[in-house]
Amino acid sequence: MEISFIGAGNAGTALALAFAGAGHSVVAVYDSDAEAARLLASRLAGCRVCSTAQEACDAAEAVFITTCDDAICVVAGELNWRRGQSALHCGGALTVRALDPAAEAGARVGSFHPLRSLRDAAAAALEGCRVAVEAGPELMPVLEALARDVRARPVRIRSGDKVLYHAAASIAGNFIISLLDVAAGLLQAVGFERGEAQKALAELAAGAVRNIERSDTAGALTGPIARGDVGTVAAHIEALAREAPQALELYKQCALFTIALARRKGTLGDEPAAEMTRLLAGAGEQADEIHAQE
Numbered sequence: 001m002e003i004s005f006i007g008a009g010n011a012g013t014a015l016a017l018a019f020a021g022a023g024h025s026v027v028a029v030y031d032s033d034a035e036a037a038r039l040l041a042s043r044l045a046g047c048r049v050c051s052t053a054q055e056a057c058d059a060a061e062a063v064f065i066t067t068c069d070d071a072i073c074v075v076a077g078e079l080n081w082r083r084g085q086s087a088l089h090c091g092g093a094l095t096v097r098a099l100d101p102a103a104e105a106g107a108r109v110g111s112f113h114p115l116r117s118l119r120d121a122a123a124a125a126l127e128g129c130r131v132a133v134e135a136g137p138e139l140m141p142v143l144e145a146l147a148r149d150v151r152a153r154p155v156r157i158r159s160g161d162k163v164l165y166h167a168a169a170s171i172a173g174n175f176i177i178s179l180l181d182v183a184a185g186l187l188q189a190v191g192f193e194r195g196e197a198q199k200a201l202a203e204l205a206a207g208a209v210r211n212i213e214r215s216d217t218a219g220a221l222t223g224p225i226a227r228g229d230v231g232t233v234a235a236h237i238e239a240l241a242r243e244a245p246q247a248l249e250l251y252k253q254c255a256l257f258t259i260a261l262a263r264r265k266g267t268l269g270d271e272p273a274a275e276m277t278r279l280l281a282g283a284g285e286q287a288d289e290i291h292a293q294e
Helices: 010-021 034-041 053-058 069-078 096-104 140-149 159-189 194-214 230-243 245-265 270-281 283-293
Strands: 002-006 025-030 062-065 086-089 108-114 130-135 153-156
Touching: 002 010, 002 053, 010 025, 010 034, 010 108, 025 034, 025 053, 053 069, 062 069, 069 086, 069 096, 086 096, 096 108, 108 140, 130 140, 130 159, 140 153, 159 194, 159 245, 230 245, 230 270, 230 283, 245 270, 245 283, 270 283
Parallel strands: 002 025, 002 062, 062 086, 086 108, 130 153
Antiparallel strands: 108 130
């Protein structure tokens, strides 16, 4: 299959290299950042840099729009599509309706969203990952085959489920980084160097993720809430209320979800669960009292 890309960022680069590595011909690339397009094309045999998005659209039977999500519909509406051409986007929360201008011109439309961070721009970047695919009956088997070609696992997703699907991806792929950033700040406050803190926490988080792979989220859960250590949770609340009140609400919300998970795991009894919940409910007032006394 001949493929072109409009957008040479992380997603476009990773997909282009993966498809080329699987034997597909990536023939053209366009990006408003000409240097990004040139760098990507230089890694692909037979790929040319286009001066306009329309030139990239005209160059191939399958066109991937790998811009930021907010630009996908705009780009699709600015192009002249051919009947029978495949117009594709990689927006996780967007449905194929973002490509309505292409569909109205007779193109087949679909979305192809790898459930993985694509900062690793290597030919094997998609190997083993799930790819959410959405398309009509004619294009769907093509996208599923394309996913399998790069050793990924296609998963069909309905239009109405796209936003919730992408919210899940954002929680797991983005918010975990925000959580680690907050945790690194707490370690800095007790004397860790920033880089040391980030590395130590990344190792801790990686171990937790490996445990999920071996069992499930409930089976992987460890720590004071899973053990029912009410005193430790109370100490956490007091320390955060005094030293890092900006992180207290985050701790509270995460702890409440963790209590529910520990209950599902079966390691947390009724009494400690109720006591932890009570402590968390009063956490904000405790912080206010502490700082009123200072």
